[in-house]
Each structure stands twice: as C-alpha cells, then as structure tokens.
Amino acid sequence: MLLRRVIPCLDVKDGRVVKGVRFVDLTDEGDPPTLAERHARNGADEIVFLDISAAPEARGTLLDVVERTAKRVFVPLTVGGGVRSATEMRDVLRAGADKVAVNTAAIRDPSLLTTCARTFGRQCVVISVDARAVPGDAERWEVVVQGGREATGLDAIEWIRRAVKLGAGEVLLTSIDRDGTGSGFDLALLRAASAAVDVPIVASGGAGTPGDMVAAITEGNADAVLAASIFHRDIHSIATVKDALAAAGVPVRRTNGLAA
Amino acid sequence: MTRSGLVVVDYGAGNLVSIRNALELLGGTPSIATTSDDIARASVIVVPGVGASGPAMERMERQGLADPIRDAVHDGAWYVGICLGMQLLFERSDEDGAQMLALLEGDVVAIADAPRLPHIGWNQLEVQRPHVVMGGVADGAPAYFVHSYVARPADASIVITETEHGSRFPSIVVSDRVIGYQFHPERSGSDGLQLLRNMLDLTGLAPGTDSPWSETQALSASVG
Numbered sequence: 001m002l003l004r005r006v007i008p009c010l011d012v013k014d015g016r017v018v019k020g021v022r023f024v025d026l027t028d029e030g031d032p033p034t035l036a037e038r039h040a041r042n043g044a045d046e047i048v049f050l051d052i053s054a055a056p057e058a059r060g061t062l063l064d065v066v067e068r069t070a071k072r073v074f075v076p077l078t079v080g081g082g083v084r085s086a087t088e089m090r091d092v093l094r095a096g097a098d099k100v101a102v103n104t105a106a107i108r109d110p111s112l113l114t115t116c117a118r119t120f121g122r123q124c125v126v127i128s129v130d131a132r133a134v135p136g137d138a139e140r141w142e143v144v145v146q147g148g149r150e151a152t153g154l155d156a157i158e159w160i161r162r163a164v165k166l167g168a169g170e171v172l173l174t175s176i177d178r179d180g181t182g183s184g185f186d187l188a189l190l191r192a193a194s195a196a197v198d199v200p201i202v203a204s205g206g207a208g209t210p211g212d213m214v215a216a217i218t219e220g221n222a223d224a225v226l227a228a229s230i231f232h233r234d235i236h237s238i239a240t241v242k243d244a245l246a247a248a249g250v251p252v253r254r255t256n257g258l259a260a
Numbered sequence: 261m262t263r264s265g266l267v268v269v270d271y272g273a274g275n276l277v278s279i280r281n282a283l284e285l286l287g288g289t290p291s292i293a294t295t296s297d298d299i300a301r302a303s304v305i306v307v308p309g310v311g312a313s314g315p316a317m318e319r320m321e322r323q324g325l326a327d328p329i330r331d332a333v334h335d336g337a338w339y340v341g342i343c344l345g346m347q348l349l350f351e352r353s354d355e356d357g358a359q360m361l362a363l364l365e366g367d368v369v370a371i372a373d374a375p376r377l378p379h380i381g382w383n384q385l386e387v388q389r390p391h392v393v394m395g396g397v398a399d400g401a402p403a404y405f406v407h408s409y410v411a412r413p414a415d416a417s418i419v420i421t422e423t424e425h426g427s428r429f430p431s432i433v434v435s436d437r438v439i440g441y442q443f444h445p446e447r448s449g450s451d452g453l454q455l456l457r458n459m460l461d462l463t464g465l466a467p468g469t470d471s472p473w474s475e476t477q478a479l480s481a482s483v484g
Contacts, residue, residue, distance in 0.1 A: 002375075002425055003382040003402055040449075045382055071281045076404055076447045096277040098406070098447060121311030123378045123406040169378050200380050223381065253382045253402045255449065 003251045004217050005045035005224035006241050007202065008231040010035055012081075013052050015061035017232075033069040039231065040073045043238040043255045047073060048101075048172075048226060051081030059088070063095040070096025080128050080172070086115045093120060101126040101172050104145045107152055107159075110166055117167025126202075127168035131156035131189055132176045141189055148176040156189070157196050164197040171201050172226070178206025182230070185212055190220030202226050210236055210244030217250050263303040263337055266465050267293035269329070269345075271309070271320045279308050279342065282446035286457050288465060296328040304338040304463045305329060307345030310406065313368060314356035316344055326361060333363050338463045339438045346433070346440030347411055355409050364435055365414035373426035378408045383443075385421040385431050393420060393434055395458045401451045403431070403443040410442060 010017045016030040036047045047069070051062045059082070066079055079092050080101030089100045106112050106127060116125045131141040132148060141156035160171055173193050175186035185206045194201050200223035203216040207227035216222045230236045242252045266283065268276055268290045276292060283290045283306075290306070293299055307329070309316055320326045333339050341349050348360045353368035360368070371379055382402040387394060403423075410429035413419065423431040423442070433440040439459060445452035460466045 001384060002379065003384075005381050067277070070277050071285075074278075074282055074285075074447060074453060075449055076406075076444075093275055094277065096275065096281070098275060098278070098444075118315075123310055123380065123408070170380055198376050199378065200376055223376065 001251050002223075003045075003253045004222075004245060005202075006043070006213065006238050006245070006252070007046045007048055007078075007224055007226040008039045008044050008238065009048040009050055009204070009226050009228045010039075010232075011050050011052050011228065012062065012065060014058050015053075015065055018052070032065045033072050035232075036069045036073050036077075039238065040075050043242060043253070044075060045224070045253055046076040046078060048078045048080065050101075051079065053082070059091075063091055066092060066095035066097050078126060078172075080126065084112075086112065086119055089116050089120065089125075093124065097124075099124045099126050099170065101128040103128040103130065106163060106168075107143065107145065107154065110162065113163055113166040113168050115167075117169070122167050122169035125168050126170045126172050127160065127163040128172040128174070129156055129160055129163070130174045130176050130179075131186075133186070133189070138188065139192065141186075141192075144176055148179075157192050160193050161196050164199050168199065170199050171197065172204060173201055175205035179204070180229070181206055182208030184208060185216040185220055185222075185225075187215060187220040190216060190222050194221035200224065210241045213241050214244050214248045214250065217245065218248060263301060263332075263335070265302055266290045266304040266306065266460075266463075267298055267302040268306045268308060269293045269299070269325065271307075271316065271323055271325055275310065276308060278444070279306060279446040282453060282456055283460075286453060286460060288456075288460055293325075294323065296324050299325060299328040299332050302332065302337055304340060304465055305332055306340045306342065307348060308342045309344035309348070311344060312355055312358075313344060313347055313353040313360060313409070314358040316348065317358050317360055320348075330361060330363065333438065336437065339363065340459060340463070341438075341440040342446070343407055343442060343444060346442050347409060349433075349438060349440055350411050350413070353409065363438055364411075364418065364433070364440075366412050368409050369412050370408060371410050371425055371427060371429060374408075375426050378406060379425045380406050382448075383423050383425060383431075385423060385443075387421050388419050389417070391420045391432075391434055392462060393432060393439060393455065393458050395461075396454045397451050397458075403441075403445065403448040403452060403455075405431075405443045407442065411440065 203222035
C-alpha cells in the first residue's frame with residue numbers, strides 16, 4: 001500500500017536556510033544540509049529545497065548545498081526555484097537531487113516540461129503551481145507567479161492538466177491565499193486538482209495543525225503534505241503529524257527514531 | 261582478466277550521486293564505469309537509472325556497454341539493477357517495445373490498475389520468499405519508489421518481495437548472481453542502507469574489519 005508522505009520544505013537563499021528557523025541545539029542554524037539531516041532523522045519522507053536566491057550567481061552555491069545534502073541524507077530530495085532550462089535541471093540532478101520542480105520557467109515555455117521529461121524521465125519533473133482563488137467563484141483559481149504578486153491569467157486546473165500532459169510527473173500545488181497563514185489547506189483546490197490529473201498531488205500552503213494535514217489527504221485527496229514553518233519552528237513535529245494521520249487511518253511510514 | 265571491485269554504470273540515465281554516496285557511506289569503494297573496459301574489470305556491476313527503457317538501452321548500446329554487461333554476468337560478475345536497471349534485466353518492455361539485456365526471462369509492463377501513475381513515494385516490501393538480501397529488514401518495511409513500469413518475470417521463484425499499487429508486482433528479484441530492486445534503496449532511509457549492506461555482504465564486497473567503516477559511523481548518518 002502506498003504510504004502518504006510528510007514533507008518539510010526549506011527555503012534556501014544564497015546557500016542558507018531562511019525564514020522561521022528556531023532550532024536551538026544546532027551549531028549552524030541556517031545550514032541547509034544540517035537542517036535537512038535533522039528533518040530526515042525526525043521522519044521526513046522527502047526534503048524539498050526551494051531556492052529563493054535572486055542573484056543568478058547563487059546557482060553554484062545551490063548546487064553545492066544539494067551536493068552536501070545528498071551525502072548526508074538518504075531520503076528523496078526535491079529542488080525547486082529558478083530552474084529555467086534542461087541544462088540547469090541536469091546540473092541539479094547531477095548534484096544529487098531526485099526531482100526538480102519548475103514553476104515560472106514552464107509557464108513562459110511549456111515545452112520545457114516535455115524536453116525535461118524526455119531527457120530525464122517524467123518522474124523527476126515536478127510542476128510547481130502557485131494558485132489564488134478567483135474572487136466570487138468558489139471553484140476557480142488563477143495561476144500566479146512572483147510569490148503571488150503577478151497574475152498570469154491562466155486557470156490553475158487547466159494549467160495543471162496541460163503541464164501533466166506535457167510531461168510533469170507530480171504536482172506541487174500551493175495555495176497563495178493560505179500560504180503562511182496556518183489556516184489550513186485550500187481543500188477545494190486540492191480536490192479539483194486531484195480529480196483533474198492522475199499524477200500525485202503534493203499539498204502546500206496553509207498547514208497550521210496536524211488536523212490540517214489529515215484533511216489535505218482525507219478530504220483534499222492529496223498524496224503528500226508539505227509544510228515549512230510548523231516544522232522549522234518546532235510547533236509540531238513530523239512524528240506528531242504522522243500520529244494524527246495514522247489515527248485517521250492514513251497509512252504513513254513510521255521510523256524508529258534511531259537512524260531515522 | 262581477473263574481476264574485482266564495484267562499478268556504478270554511467271550511461272546517462274540519471275542520478276549516480278545518491279547510489280555512490282550510499283555505497284561509500286557503507287564502506288564500499290565504487291568507481292564509475294563508462295566503457296567496456298571498466299565493465300570487463302568489475303566483479304559487481306551496479307546499474308542505476310530512471311526514465312524510459314528505450315532511450316536507456318539506446319544509450320547503453322551506443323556506449324558499447326550492453327554486450328560487455330551480458331558477457332560479464334555470464335562470466336560470473338554480479339549485476340545489481342536499481343529501478344530502471346532492474347527492468348533492463350528482462351527481455352522486452354511494453355513502454356516503447358525496447359529490446360533489453362535479456363539476462364532474465366520475462367517482460368516489463370505498466371502497473372495494472374494503479375490509482376495514480378507514476379507510482380511515487382514510500383510503499384511496502386512484502387516478503388514472498390526469505391532471502392539474505394532482506395536480512396535485518398522487516399517484512400512490510402517501506403521503500404521509496406518512482407516508476408510506472410514493472411517487471412513480469414517468467415520464473416516466479418526469483419521474486420523475493422512484492423509491492424502493491426493497484427496490483428502486485430515484484431519489488432526485489434534475485435536469480436543466481438543477479439539482483440534487482442524496483443525501488444531506490446539509496447533513497448529508502450535506514451532500511452535502504454541495510455539492503456545495500458546486505459548486497460555488499462552477498463557479493464563479497466563488504467568492508468573488512470580493518471576498514472575505516474564502522475557500524476557506528478553508518479548509524480550516525482542521517483538516513484530517514
């Protein structure tokens with residue numbers, strides 16, 4: 001039986017983890033491999049690095065981060081943020097990433113998804129979609145970029161359907177309305193996306209409690225749940241989330257806590 | 261030529277870094293094989309790989325590696341196939357009609373009745389036949405899968421574990437000196453590392469007592 005994944009997401013800027021990191025017992029709090037290792041030990045089923053560096057010269061730093069992480073963390077590693085070409089995708093995969101998430105670049109040039117899927121296989125091509133509810137329409141969402149500052153005019157569900165047809169093997173779906181609010185996932189958005197395509201949906205944006213994670217899976221039909229701040233700030237542990245999922249009858253991977 | 265040592269075959273089909281890192285952590289000394297000479301020297305040939313079988317076989321043929329790999333296995337070398345590397349062991353794939361290494365009888369087909377494809381995520385290894393490859397790993401232990409196609413071996417007795425995703429398929433096969441993992445042991449946390457350790461033991465490549473490797477070292481690594 002396929003188990004549901006719990007995925008911590010680390011925002012990386014210029015080679016450092018930023019935003020809401022409050023681990024006290026780490027010598028180097030912002031070191032991405034150190035934090036990734038900690039999450040893996042605590043039962044993370046996968047690690048996502050989202051590179052939010054503005055400067056192009058930070059790419060080399062990101063590759064170094066991926067390389068160092070892949071030497072210490074033996075769970076899957078997904079890297080997103082600023083990947084614009086098949087060459088850049090190859091570099092990230094060669095550094096040790098298992099999957100690469102593309103967002104804006106695929107909107108600008110949808111054929112990028114096909115090129116990457118043909119070259120590396122669709123299983124490592126993740127389409128990352130930031131969606132915002134269309135006011136006054138409960139069942140429509142628009143794709144936004146630049147952290148929600150820029151609208152694209154694309155219907156989110158249509159775009160997801162097209163991206164999967166073009167080659168994406170997984171969807172990382174973020175509700176921009178809920179992101180950072182801790183008010184729960186946009187379950188209607190998750191349900192709509194899940195019904196539209198056959199590939200796995202990773203729910204993102206809005207996780208505040210373990211109950212939100214349960215709802216994303218049992219009501220939103222998501223295959224995996226992603227969260228950032230609740231894990232980084234130690235508000236809830238991955239184990240607590242998995243306990244809640246298991247109690248709700250959702251199959252999860254339990255780790256022994258020793259080397260896990 | 262005497263064969264010794266472990267190679268990871270680089271035929272342009274995916275991530276070599278993770279498997280290399282994992283084997284090094286366990287005290288193995290993998291080198292990367294890109295030529296037929298590299299294959300001819302190896303006693304254990306690890307074939308990783310993701311993606312489609314057709315293009316992968318084409319690259320392998322173009323690089324002149326397919327026949328040397330077949331010869332090596334007939335010559336007594338171990339073949340360790342991971343994900344696509346396991347599928348390539350069989351004769352033919354439905355994915356694109358590719359003719360493959362044909363070291364094992366059987367074909368490769370899409371997962372039947374899968375609720376979602378690709379099959380991405382952690383799923384369970386259900387033991388069908390006890391074998392040392394699963395030593396120290398519990399029946400039902402989760403492993404990380406990323407694939408849409410699966411092997412359908414002609415000989416059911418080579419199936420060590422099965423996994424279910426809409427239908428059941430072999431997740432570990434062992435036949436003589438051939439081992440196939442449909443999942444990624446190098447991405448399957450502590451159980452995955454234990455499987456690789458078993459593989460090194462079985463193939464005679466486990467590090468000796470004078471090696472710098474130690475149990476403590478391996479356990480101290482963060483392995484999910």
